[in-house]
Amino acid sequence: MTEGEVRLEVPASPEFLRVARMMAAGVASRLGFTLEEVDDLRIAIDELCFCLVGRNGRPGTVALRYVMSSEGLTVEGAGRFGDGASDEPRLSPMSLHILKAVTDECTVDAGPDGPTFQLFKRRRS
Amino acid sequence: MAFDAKERDDLRRKFVEYARTQDPVLRTELVTAHMGLAEYLARRFTNRGEPLDDLVQVASLGLLKAVDRFDPDRGLEFSTYATPTIVGELKRHFRDKGWAVRVPRRVQELHLRLASVVSALSQELGRSPTIGEIAQAASVSEEDVLEAIEAGHAYRFTSLDAPSGSDDEATLASQLGRNDQALVDSEHRVDLSPLIARFPPRERTILHLRFFEGLTQSEIAGRLGISQMHVSRLLARSLAQLRSTAEQES
Numbered sequence: 591m592t593e594g595e596v597r598l599e600v601p602a603s604p605e606f607l608r609v610a611r612m613m614a615a616g617v618a619s620r621l622g623f624t625l626e627e628v629d630d631l632r633i634a635i636d637e638l639c640f641c642l643v644g645r646n647g648r649p650g651t652v653a654l655r656y657v658m659s660s661e662g663l664t665v666e667g668a669g670r671f672g673d674g675a676s677d678e679p680r681l682s683p684m685s686l687h688i689l690k691a692v693t694d695e696c697t698v699d700a701g702p703d704g705p706t707f708q709l710f711k712r713r714r715s
Numbered sequence: 716m717a718f719d720a721k722e723r724d725d726l727r728r729k730f731v732e733y734a735r736t737q738d739p740v741l742r743t744e745l746v747t748a749h750m751g752l753a754e755y756l757a758r759r760f761t762n763r764g765e766p767l768d769d770l771v772q773v774a775s776l777g778l779l780k781a782v783d784r785f786d787p788d789r790g791l792e793f794s795t796y797a798t799p800t801i802v803g804e805l806k807r808h809f810r811d812k813g814w815a816v817r818v819p820r821r822v823q824e825l826h827l828r829l830a831s832v833v834s835a836l837s838q839e840l841g842r843s844p845t846i847g848e849i850a851q852a853a854s855v856s857e858e859d860v861l862e863a864i865e866a867g868h869a870y871r872f873t874s875l876d877a878p879s880g881s882d883d884e885a886t887l888a889s890q891l892g893r894n895d896q897a898l899v900d901s902e903h904r905v906d907l908s909p910l911i912a913r914f915p916p917r918e919r920t921i922l923h924l925r926f927f928e929g930l931t932q933s934e935i936a937g938r939l940g941i942s943q944m945h946v947s948r949l950l951a952r953s954l955a956q957l958r959s960t961a962e963q964e965s
Contacts, residue, residue: 624842
């Protein structure tokens with residue numbers, strides 16, 4: 591089974607973003623990713639979720655979509671926050687550097703309803 | 716830690732001289748001479764779900780502090796003086812960096828067991844194993860493997876210490892072999908983000924090799940002589956610290 595998608599919407603707090611990370615690991619495992627590729631994904635999700643909600647979380651939710659294909663895994667995240675804080679996602683140069691090393695493609699945007707991210711991780715093996 | 720009379724005299728002289736000169740070469744010699752004590756004390760904490768080499772690193776930090784603070788004129792044996800300092804450091808490590816969520820013993824044990832399973836598989840396959848392959852080799856489910864890996868990263872997310880300062884560096888540097896020292900030196904030539912520069916040498920080397928040189932975790936593990944799972948844990952911890960620092964400073 592290498593096609594299909596999983597959707598998840600979690601409160602935008604660190605405990606639940608951990609669930610988002612574990613889901614990424616679970617889906618990637620089903621796709622036959624190696625341990626190191628799974629680790630890369632976990633790092634990427636952590637980094638992107640941090641970019642959206644910071645270390646302590648925000649009021650609101652993050653909706654995640656994990657899209658499986660024969661090439662690999664795409665993860666999309668969309669934040670919906672009601673705290674009036676800036677929705678412009680900011681990635682530090684360091685974060686960008688990290689994301690470049692652990693994903694094949696990665697973008698963040700200030701969407702009309704809240705900040706979003708998208709990443710793609712290719713399966714090599 | 717048994718030294719014969721001549722060794723004891725010799726060490727005693729070095730302590731006196733170090734107290735006077737603060738010579739870093741002597742400091743390294745004194746730390747090296749007592750690494751056995753640090754390892755012995757670290758071993759006493761191995762039943763708590765932390766890998767021994769992490770604990771030895773923590774213990775050697777305590778040892779370094781003891782070497783710096785020891786006053787040879789007070790007539791106390793160094794090991795008597797150093798033991799509470801080292802044990803204190805180990806206890807603090809568990810207080811600060813214990814498992815964030817309560818991780819069942821079964822999962823902690825699987826986490827430790829997976830380190831060797833992953834090493835053996837990587838060697839056999841010549842690449843990083845898939846989660847399915849690890850599960851099969853360890854005779855557990857894929858979910859068990861994922862849970863154990865997740866548990867290994869379950870450091871407290873919000874209360875991590877700031878990256879350790881210069882105090883720790885001599886210890887860590889002295890733990891690295893000569894080849895690794897060359898690595899650390901080559902890494903100094905690159906203009907690293909000041910954030911990374913605050914990490915101790917080993918973490919800095921790992922961050923650098925992974926994100927600036929593009930080495931895989933297994934390649935880094937091979938260079939540093941530690942397991943890939945350990946590299947993975949150190950990376951996760953360093954990145955959590957980086958994010959924590961980034962937020963505090965923004």
